[in-house]
Amino acid sequence: MAHDDATSRRRKRTPRPLDKGRLEELALAYVARFATSAGKLEAYLRRKLRERGWDGEDEAPVADLVARFVEKNYVDDEVYGRAKAQGLLSRGYGARRVEEALRAAAIGEDLRGTLAPGESERREAAVALARRRSFGPYGAPLPRDAEAARKLREKRLAAMLRAGHDFDAARRVLEAATVEELETWVAESQNGE
Numbered sequence: 001m002a003h004d005d006a007t008s009r010r011r012k013r014t015p016r017p018l019d020k021g022r023l024e025e026l027a028l029a030y031v032a033r034f035a036t037s038a039g040k041l042e043a044y045l046r047r048k049l050r051e052r053g054w055d056g057e058d059e060a061p062v063a064d065l066v067a068r069f070v071e072k073n074y075v076d077d078e079v080y081g082r083a084k085a086q087g088l089l090s091r092g093y094g095a096r097r098v099e100e101a102l103r104a105a106a107i108g109e110d111l112r113g114t115l116a117p118g119e120s121e122r123r124e125a126a127v128a129l130a131r132r133r134s135f136g137p138y139g140a141p142l143p144r145d146a147e148a149a150r151k152l153r154e155k156r157l158a159a160m161l162r163a164g165h166d167f168d169a170a171r172r173v174l175e176a177a178t179v180e181e182l183e184t185w186v187a188e189s190q191n192g193e
Contacts, residue, residue, distance in 0.1 A: 017053035020061065027065055028074075037077045039106020042066045081107045081115045092129025095122050097164030120189040126169045127182050129160065137179045 018026070023045065030036065030044055045062045054060045069075045084105060085098045093101075095117050102112045117125065130136045135156050142149040153174060160170030176182045 015052050017055035018049060018060070019055045023060060024065060027069060031069060031074045035080055035083065036075060037080045037105045037107055038066050038070050038075050041069065041075055043106065077107055077111055080105065081111055085115045085117065089117055089121055089125040090128065092125055092132050092163060094125055094164030094166070120186065122169060123186045123189050126160065126165050126173045127186055129163050129165070130173045133159065135160070136174045136176045137182065
């Protein structure tokens with residue numbers, strides 16, 4: 001019975017509506033804890049306002065607060081976007097997945113274009129995924145059974161495509177006979193850039 005009373009008290013307690021000071025505290029705590037973009041910070045603050053309400057006569061100063069944080073370099077979309085892109089590429093994700101992640105983080109179109117990986121980075125990421133997943137020359141030979149080999153190739157190709165690589169790069173990596181062949185392929189793009 002005592003348990004039911006405690007539960008009902010917790011349910012009845014609603015958080016106080018936010019005021020200007022509390023909104024700024026939430027924003028500071030968020031940027032101190034998470035690397036973020038201006039768009040993600042704004043979305044977070046707007047969500048908190050929807051959950052708790054606003055205790056002010058004027059509209060909540062979310063846009064002004066985010067602009068101030070950008071001005072003070074608490075939030076930097078370029079630094080965040082570059083780190084996000086490099087992290088994804090190093091784990092083997094392709095250009096399409098990098099673009100999707102930056103778009104989801106509310107990074108502007110111009111900045112997304114600037115942060116898009118070049119050909120060399122795309123190839124390095126494809127090879128990194130193959131190495132991590134034991135595809136192509138990094139894995140065991142394909143089965144001798146033609147049907148089983150075809151299915152395994154298709155499955156690996158689908159995994160490369162889901163990771164954001166284009167079809168040609170995925171096929172090139174999966175069909176490579178040796179690791180040296182892939183290293184040469186990557187080096188060609190580095191010399192061309």
